[in-house]
Amino acid sequence: MSVKKGLSVFIFLSMAMCGAVLFLSIDRSSFEIFKEADAMKLYLAFMLVVLIWMLDALKICLLTRAAGEKISYRLSMELTWINYFGAAITPMQSGGGPFQMYVMYQNGISVGKSVAITIVRTILTMLILGAMIPFALMIEGDLPQIGWGIRGFVFYVVIFIIIIWLALVVSVVRPAIVKRFAARIIMLLLRIGILRPEWTNKLLKLVCREIDAYNDNIRAFMTTGRKFFIGGVLTAFLQILAQLSVMPCLIWALGMPVSYPDCVLMQALFLFLLYFIPTPGGSGAAEGGAALVFSMFVPWNVAGMLGVGWRFLTEYTGIFLGTIVAVRSIGWKLANQILASDGAKKTGDDGDSGGVSD
16 A cells, blocks of 8 residues: 555545544534633643653654664654654554655664564553453443453454564574574565576575664664663553543543543553554554443543544654655655665665764
């Protein structure tokens, strides 16, 4: 899927679902309730979104330092926004990493290090959200009833995360297995005619070098970069906590009571499930799901507008800024190439570049 097509699908599905949610939920009393909203609490919700961006940028800076590199905070903020853009145009929000890897490479960070940084960044987010889900499933009576269908899906997701962690451990402990697997993929591409014979040896050497660089940098997180890695973990937790605080803040702005822990835990479940929605950026399911989550805590005639507003505040603003960054720093044509090649394949074969300073 091309960048423009992915963005078009995202916009269409998001706007269609927003329209459907608003059409099915709004009545006359909805507007009266929103007229009485506390402006200061709405402003606080907006500032929480800004805090989310700032903490995400700080997390990238810390993980980069843990890998032995250094980037400016401004570049880290651009990486944060471009991740929103990449996630919005790809199924299961998978496109943010390749764009971040390309931009990091362009700023002097090797492919192996950029892969390690983006993988750890993503896993930290999923791990923290995933750790909250068992608490959501154990609380009975306080939380709205969770059906067995959702419980089964959560079980599938947990298995999926375990497989990812096992793959990560194998990639660090036994990199030779990863190299053999990569070599088989390259030979398969050669047999089916996608890869030219004269490229095979060069590509094998490149892949092995980058696997070694990736392995070295994953290990560096736990050794020489341990201090910065721990800081990145703490920052990731604070970022997710700020993200999960926007929804209860919007409810409080309307003068309605809500249990903060219950709201946080239900959001954690919802956001975690969005990683497995096949539409670009989870569009469609995200808007409808947000309204359903709000309806667990507020009347339906309010939940629709809150769900759309929450989605606009927490996602659409970041996607808009990320689109500006992507067009300015990458361009549509190169963005398509990055997306088609999973980012790292187009960055070249120099794995020993140094970082940039402030």
